Amino acid sequence: MKKTRELSNFFYSQYFADGLRITIGCIVPILICATLGKFLLGTYISLGALLVGLSDTPGAPSHRRTGMIACLIVCILTQFITFLANGNIWIMSLVIGSLCFIYSMFAVFNARAATVGSMGILIMLIYVDDINSFQEEVMLLLYFTIGAVWYMLISFSLTQARPYRLAQQELSETVRHVGDFIRLRANFYDPKINIDDNYSKLIDKQIEVHEHQENVRDLLFQSKRSIKDTTKVGRYLTLTFNDIVDLFEQAMTTHYDYELIRKNMETLGF
Incomplete structure (x- = not known):
């Protein structure tokens, strides 16, 4: 699947x-x-x-x-x-x-x-x-x-x-990479995953997300037809992009002591 x-x-x-x-x-x-x-x-x-x-x-x-x-x-x-x-x-x-x-x-x-x-x-x-x-x-x-x-x-x-097709494709790539970024953050709770290696993967994925976000900004906010049109598609793309940026920033700024969390989880038998 x-x-x-x-x-x-x-x-x-x-x-x-x-x-x-x-x-x-x-x-x-x-x-x-x-x-x-x-x-x-x-x-x-x-x-x-x-x-x-x-x-x-x-x-x-x-x-x-x-x-x-x-x-x-x-x-x-x-x-x-x-x-x-x-x-x-x-x-x-x-x-x-x-x-x-x-x-x-x-x-x-x-x-x-x-x-x-x-x-x-x-x-x-x-x-x-x-x-x-x-x-x-x-x-x-x-x-x-x-x-x-x-x-x-x-x-x-x-x-x-198809004036919105490029923005839709680039936005879908952004959503996919943000999902991968969140999955990498979730790996910190897995005792089998090395924290340092996962941090390296997380930084690489963060760079990819920023690149795709910049492309979406160019397509949405520097394309006159996309930003000035009050069509349903234009509004939907803008709102989706704002939500995915907020989600990514929240995931990026949230930080915990994962080694301490793993030790506590082991103590509790998880």
């Missing part, structure tokens, strides 16, 4: 939805182009959909939109610079070192910016030493842009069609 519930949670989770969206964005161009006898063309288009899709991390719709547009601009500029530097090994070495450092520093801002930087490094490595004519390079840029725009249309369409 537990395995069935875990499997059901996975198929309804945001991770599965994100994977399915990226897969559709990458596979459809290949299938269409393969039908037309242009399989290689489809792979170039799918590359744009893949890299932009990987930068589409959970968060508020406005943040996701900004991240995908930034990824598209960074990848196009990186491709263009790589194409220009491919003819000279010394210039190419300088470009690789400079771009790797610059894109690695994107992590200073946030995780989304770090992902965008990683996509920039990846597209540079793909086209290193790939010398083509100017016309071919322009066409590669065009194919990449088509794939990126195709994926963004899919992502924007799903967000508009």
Whole structure:
């Protein structure tokens, strides 16, 4: 029964939805182009959909939109610079070192910016030493842009069609992790569980809960449609999130001397 519930949670989770969206964005161009006898063309288009899709991390719709547009601009500029530097090994070495450092520093801002930087490094490595004519390079840029725009249309369409779906999925993940956190707190009353090891697991789970709570806050309170709409779904999500935050904070701030409790329970014969 537990395995069935875990499997059901996975198929309804945001991770599965994100994977399915990226897969559709990458596979459809290949299938269409393969039908037309242009399989290689489809792979170039799918590359744009893949890299932009990987930068589409959970968060508020406005943040996701900004991240995908930034990824598209960074990848196009990186491709263009790589194409220009491919003819000279010394210039190419300088470009690789400079771009790797610059894109690695994107992590200073946030995780989304770090992902965008990683996509920039990846597209540079793909086209290193790939010398083509100017016309071919322009066409590669065009194919990449088509794939990126195709994926963004899919992502924007799903967000508009089901504006609360992302918040519901992220909130369900938060509820699940808070439940795991409370179960770990309950393990302190089990004499068979090592207290120090359980504390380590509790800290790791606390970090996960905070990450998911931040994602829910972004989705609920930085998405204009979610916070300004007075719909039943919007109110329900907000109230549920407030309750789960209160429950987590109560569980987190409550502290006892568990070693003393265990000794007393042994004395009483429990």
